[in-house]
Amino acid sequence: MAEHLETSKPLLEVKNLKKFFPIKRGFLSKTIGHVKAVDGVSFFVREGETLGLVGESGSGKTTTGRMIVRAHDPSAGSIIFRDRDMGEVDIATLEKSQLKRLRRNIQMIFQDPYSSLNPRMTLLDIVGEPLLVNRIASGKQLTHRVAELLEVVGLRPQYMNRYPHAFSGGQRQRIGIARALAMNPQLIVCDEPVSALDVSVQAQILNLLQDLQRQFRLTYLFVAHDLSVVEHISDRVAVMYVGKIAESATTSKLFTTPKHPYTEALLSAVPKPDPRIRTEPMILSGEVADPANPPSGCYFHPRCRYKIDKCVSEAPVLREIEPDHFVSCHRAEELKLTGAFGPVGVQAPKHSDSQERVEMEKGSV
Amino acid sequence: MEDTRPLLLEVEDLKTYMFLDEGTVHAVDGASFSVRRGETLGIVGESGCGKSITARSIMRIVRKPGKIVNGKILWHRTPPSPGNLGQTLDLTTLPEQGEEMRNIRGGEIAMVFQEPMSSLSPVHTIGNQIMEVIMLHQKVSKQEAREKTLLMLNQVGMPQPSRIIDRYPHQLSGGMRQRAMIAMALSCHPDLLIADEPTTALDVTTEAQILSLMRRLQEELGMAIMFITHNLGVVAQMTERVIVMYMGRVVEDASVDDLFYDPKHPYTQALLRSIPRMGSKALGEHTRLASIKGTVPDPFNLPKGCPFHPRCEHAMPGICNVIDPGVTQVGPNHTTRCHLYGDPSQVIPLESKTPASSVA
Numbered sequence: 001m002a003e004h005l006e007t008s009k010p011l012l013e014v015k016n017l018k019k020f021f022p023i024k025r026g027f028l029s030k031t032i033g034h035v036k037a038v039d040g041v042s043f044f045v046r047e048g049e050t051l052g053l054v055g056e057s058g059s060g061k062t063t064t065g066r067m068i069v070r071a072h073d074p075s076a077g078s079i080i081f082r083d084r085d086m087g088e089v090d091i092a093t094l095e096k097s098q099l100k101r102l103r104r105n106i107q108m109i110f111q112d113p114y115s116s117l118n119p120r121m122t123l124l125d126i127v128g129e130p131l132l133v134n135r136i137a138s139g140k141q142l143t144h145r146v147a148e149l150l151e152v153v154g155l156r157p158q159y160m161n162r163y164p165h166a167f168s169g170g171q172r173q174r175i176g177i178a179r180a181l182a183m184n185p186q187l188i189v190c191d192e193p194v195s196a197l198d199v200s201v202q203a204q205i206l207n208l209l210q211d212l213q214r215q216f217r218l219t220y221l222f223v224a225h226d227l228s229v230v231e232h233i234s235d236r237v238a239v240m241y242v243g244k245i246a247e248s249a250t251t252s253k254l255f256t257t258p259k260h261p262y263t264e265a266l267l268s269a270v271p272k273p274d275p276r277i278r279t280e281p282m283i284l285s286g287e288v289a290d291p292a293n294p295p296s297g298c299y300f301h302p303r304c305r306y307k308i309d310k311c312v313s314e315a316p317v318l319r320e321i322e323p324d325h326f327v328s329c330h331r332a333e334e335l336k337l338t339g340a341f342g343p344v345g346v347q348a349p350k351h352s353d354s355q356e357r358v359e360m361e362k363g364s365v
Numbered sequence: 366m367e368d369t370r371p372l373l374l375e376v377e378d379l380k381t382y383m384f385l386d387e388g389t390v391h392a393v394d395g396a397s398f399s400v401r402r403g404e405t406l407g408i409v410g411e412s413g414c415g416k417s418i419t420a421r422s423i424m425r426i427v428r429k430p431g432k433i434v435n436g437k438i439l440w441h442r443t444p445p446s447p448g449n450l451g452q453t454l455d456l457t458t459l460p461e462q463g464e465e466m467r468n469i470r471g472g473e474i475a476m477v478f479q480e481p482m483s484s485l486s487p488v489h490t491i492g493n494q495i496m497e498v499i500m501l502h503q504k505v506s507k508q509e510a511r512e513k514t515l516l517m518l519n520q521v522g523m524p525q526p527s528r529i530i531d532r533y534p535h536q537l538s539g540g541m542r543q544r545a546m547i548a549m550a551l552s553c554h555p556d557l558l559i560a561d562e563p564t565t566a567l568d569v570t571t572e573a574q575i576l577s578l579m580r581r582l583q584e585e586l587g588m589a590i591m592f593i594t595h596n597l598g599v600v601a602q603m604t605e606r607v608i609v610m611y612m613g614r615v616v617e618d619a620s621v622d623d624l625f626y627d628p629k630h631p632y633t634q635a636l637l638r639s640i641p642r643m644g645s646k647a648l649g650e651h652t653r654l655a656s657i658k659g660t661v662p663d664p665f666n667l668p669k670g671c672p673f674h675p676r677c678e679h680a681m682p683g684i685c686n687v688i689d690p691g692v693t694q695v696g697p698n699h700t701t702r703c704h705l706y707g708d709p710s711q712v713i714p715l716e717s718k719t720p721a722s723s724v725a
Contacts, residue, residue: 056571057568168661170660199595200411200636201656202639203657204657207654225568225569227569228598228643229641231641231643232645255643255644265570266569271572271576271599272601273601273625274625275602275604276626280577281577282573284573
């Protein structure tokens with residue numbers, strides 16, 4: 001999908017974004033340091049595409065997503081968004097009074113469908129609330145629009161007067177998606193939307209998100225930790241490590257020819273669903289660096305098998321080493337790294353003819 | 366290809382029900398399978414399929430209002446040798462808190478849980494918790510127990526074991542806590558380790574560390590492992606044989622290779638087709654995942670016949686929604702519970718699946 005979009009202007013441009021959370025101690029709550037949750041992150045999302053933002057816990061991916069909807073105020077940096085109504089705005093410095101208008105066009109889908117829906121509100125209230133608050137619709141019109149939205153996400157409109165507890169995890173996630181769609185947004189920040197779901201339901205939701213994207217020309221920022229899910233849904237992927245972007249590229253480039261040693265290790269660590277390809281993954285030694293007290297130079301150097309002296313003393317900057325491939329590693333050009341390619345799993349066998357015949361015979365019994 | 370390793374555990378027609386105010390949930394509803402000595406068995410299924418309750422039934426730690434209502438759990442304590450039949454116990458007949466069960470639990474069968482933070486005591490040091498297990502099951506002094514604990518921590522690759530031994534769980538990272546849990550579980554050299562989603566709460570690079578550790582420890586110590594997970598990647602990489610559970614029953618039992626390359630049950634097939642596979646996009650393959658329609662049925666209101674039939678694309682009206690399928694042999698060491706592979710008029714009774722074993 002990315003090819004024909006290559007030339008389109010980015011819808012969202014994040015530049016040198018930072019978020020430091022103060023660490024407070026003692027009676028007077030003196031600030032004794034900062035957790036650098038997001039420490040100079042830059043990326044862009046083109047209109048109509050999906051950017052996957054991956055990283056391990058504590059890498060700052062969720063904080064980044066939240067700053068884009070201004071659930072957190074950034075400490076520094078800019079977030080340029082081409083708003084349909086307001087034109088080009090910097091979300092990072094937008095006045096509080098304008099946030100309401102912004103949030104019509106940027107919506108969020110949350111990870112936990114159990115805690116993100118108010119148990120005391122019916123589906124009509126939940127999905128209709130954004131329409132009511134923004135005075136788009138009320139009364140009969142509202143009911144009609146909510147029914148339409150529920151249908152779009154694959155729920156029966158008759159359920160609109162029920163409460164969330166009556167629904168399963170996958171159905172609840174659909175409710176959250178319907179609510180996000182209510183204002184017909186340009187950008188949806190999806191924060192781990194399928195990680196709380198079972199495999200079979202996960203596939204339903206991923207397919208739904210893809211269908212909706214095509215139908216409504218949506219742009220997604222897809223925050224997740226599951227690399228196979230991210231590969232499946234994204235046009236481009238950005239990998240975060242301890243508050244910084246380690247690498248970003250088109251999905252196929254990142255997965256076949258990674259240029260950052262951390263990406264290589266991540267890809268290698270994913271257990272491949274094929275028993276005939278049993279590989280001993282590249283094991284990273286040690287732990288993820290502490291964002292309150294990061295190591296010198298490149299944050300990844302204590303765990304990196306390719307480190308040189310320069311990595312300890314000097315922090316690498318994110319640079320474009322080939323069109324649309326950004327890496328923050330001193331040795332990006334010289335290293336030959338392994339992608340996720342080798343083990344391409346077999347497709348689960350389709351039902352053979354003989355099996356189908358058996359079924360036919362059985363059916364006629 | 367015949368597996369000659371002696372049987373270690375046989376579960377026969379196990380039924381564990383939850384007696385709730387709203388009704389009875391058949392959490393485990395006639396599960397049968399076996400584990401051989403030194404074997405790695407994977408148990409896969411979605412949430413609510415009964416895989417964890419099966420493990421808890423074996424450990425006899427099913428919480429009220431849950432209760433084992435039927436079936437046998439045969440524990441072959443010592444392997445049979447010439448002139449000796451070996452010792453076999455039916456764990457379902459032992460009192461939960463009895464001495465025998467307490468010796469088995471932790472000593473012969475050990476368990477690693479998903480959430481290390483909630484299964485370790487927050488007010489005792491890692492060292493004291495592991496020492497407690499050792500002193501409970503072995504006749505050793507406190508000093509010896511501490512030495513054994515240090516050895517164990519070393520074996521699970523804990524950095525700086527002599528310092529970590531006096532730390533509390535909250536001072537450790539998720540990966541280190543899981544290492545401590547594994548050290549505790551293996552401290553008495555169990556014959557069977559039940560690992561219930563041991564890496565689900567961990568990041569992918571930490572998961573790789575723990576999986577590789579478990580593989581190494583199994584080679585060194587030779588225990589059997591029951592690996593409970595919903596992650597098909599972990600199953601493919603870690604196990605020899607797999608059982609797939611759906612609504613409390615085993616719907617397929619196969620070698621890991623057969624399961625991935627020749628799955629028989631429509632549920633297994635659908636499950637395998639619904640996972641995104643890394644590398645497929647680079648090859649320009651499919652853009653849509655195959656999903657299983659509908660959701661897992663309401664446990665209080667199970668469908669008649671085969672519990673999977675409302676979601677099954679091969680469901681045969683008049684058969685699947687009426688008759689509960691029995692176990693069918695579909696290949697050597699490969700069984701499934703589906704009408705597609707057997708004559709539904711001759712449902713094989715469950716009892717005939719496993720050879721009768723005598724209880725010593």
